[in-house]
Amino acid sequence: MRRKVGAAAAALIALSAIGQPALAADPSKDAAARVRAAEARLEEASRRMSRILREMSTIEAGVDQAARQKASAYIRLERATKEENTARARLNERAREAYKRGFLQSGHLVLGAREPQHVKFFGRYLSQAMESDSRVVREMEAAAGRLEEERETAEGLRRELLTSHQRLDELRDLAIAELQREQRFVEDARRELSRIEEERRRAQAVAAKKPPSPQVQARRAARQIILDEKLAALLAWYAPGSGDEPFMPARLRGTGVRQTVTTSWYGPGFDGRRASSGATYHQDQLTAASLILPFGTLLKVSFRGKAAVVVITDRGPYVEGRALDLSKGAADALGLRGVKQVDIEVLVPVESAPAFP
Secondary structure, eight states, X not given: OHHHHHHHHHHHHHHHHTXXXXXXXXXXXXXXXXXXXXXXXXXXXXXXXHHHHHXXXXXXXXXXXXXXXXXXXXXXXXXXXXXXXXXXXXXXXXXXXXXXXXXXXXXXXXXOOSSHHHHXXXXXXXXXXXXXXXXXXXXXXXXXXXXXXXXXXXXXXXHHHHHHHHHHHHHHHHHHHHHHHHHHHHHHHHHHHHHHHHHHHHHHHHHHHSOOOHHHHHHHHHHHHHHHHHHHHHXXXXXXXXXXXXXXXXXXXXXXXXXXXXXXXXXXXXXXXXXXXXXXXXXXXXXXXXXXXXXXXXXXXXXXXXXXXXXXXXXXXXXXXXXXXXXXXXXXXXXXXXXXXXXXXXXXXXXXXXXXO
């Protein structure tokens, strides 16, 4: 049952690994993470700056509006004051006229009242006119008071908005400094990532120029033969390995560990070469490459009503956003061409199975 236990462990590992960033375990992973974090901080700082500028624009519009309201109140106050002064002057003039004609002396009609009815009528008219002028004066005084309050309110709002604008000026200066600091962080992180990647490329170039010793080559060749036999035995053991959905080989069962991932395929140019597991890559076998799934993981891949069970034997794909690289044989079984979204599920044997690797 060793194979069954190993596959179950692989399923648990896959459960925690699937969906994680597809990056190899090297220093560039941390550097790339720092670049992403710095870029995220820079984006957040840019959003804060945009919010501050929008608030400043709104406040500036409010200051302009308050200034216009204050100016309008000044103009209307001046007009109301003139109307009040005119009404007062008219009231004073009527009062002087009434005094001269004697209409204010205890009800006596004096100064040559030749026709009493005429004098009485004129007195009543003058009295009513004075009352009307007094009412206009009172109304003008009240209007002037209201306009003065309106002017003071507009001035208070303008001062308050200017104070808020000053605070936003300070926040804007801080945001600019933060934005510049985050930009420097991004640039430094990108330079560090470039340096690490350049060092890795140089190391890979040096390693590629230095061939392994004959002893190492012999050990690799011997192990490759053994792994090829193990892989062939495992593929034959659970055959058939593909079919129409719902599909499940009789000797395998699902674990419930499922994921939808972006998948590509590879074949020509790699056929016959040694895979990362040590076995030979044969493009017609039902195999796949993954950066995170353990070698020997059995994976059901479903695509548009077709399914194929593949064995993880290689590492890849080394393209951001892709999680799986199918062999040409697996892609043909699924009818998959190009880069597509597929559903995957980790499988385990229901009985003892050939071990790989």
